[in-house]
Amino acid sequence: GQNIDQPTEMTATEGAIVQINCTYQTSGFNGLFWYQQHAGEAPTFLSYNVLDGLEEKGRFSSFLSRSKGYSYLLLKELQMKDSASYLCAVMDSNYQLIWGAGTKLIIKP
């Protein structure tokens, strides 16, 4: 079967760095997405990786290793507003999105 695994919840301190991991097993691969979702709101797109390596966007970076079926989202200089759920999703060979359950990130002062 297809599955996406990511931790259910993580806690970090304001100003620190946190890494959210995502491992996947899918039938084919056409890219991996990270989304941020605040409670009660629609998800917002953070990043897209289709080639191995690190993609950096300001305070957020996303890494992909296709051979390992692994990705991580790195958040630097954490701010209180970064408290949210972070969703990992993989587009499979049929171009369907397989979603992880999301990681709830709690930022403490």
Place this chain on the structure above:
Amino acid sequence: GAVVSQHPSRVICKSGTSVKIECRSLDFQATTMFWYRQFPKQSLMLMATSNEGSKATYEQGVEKDKFLINHASLTLSTLTVTSAHPEDSSFYICSARVSPGTSGLDTQYFGPGTRLTVL
């Protein structure tokens, strides 16, 4: 975790026809369901919020007469793309919201998506 299904997973239709997409929450009741649209390599775009037993709330720029949403029960919402045109070709994703309840956790579970191609 909670499971949300969508049917069909893929549909190809001719221009001018209507297409209905179903979204079901399989093992929980969802008072709120969301319909999203996603273009390649782009973010999900919220189209509308569907509440059981009431009219859907559409986001700005989304034509409610073109994208008909019906949320007839706590486990089923449908999106009908009326008089579809090639520019409507996209990936449509629904999600179902689990109410916070006593846990306080407000979570949306997403369906696998429906790829619509209009010829």
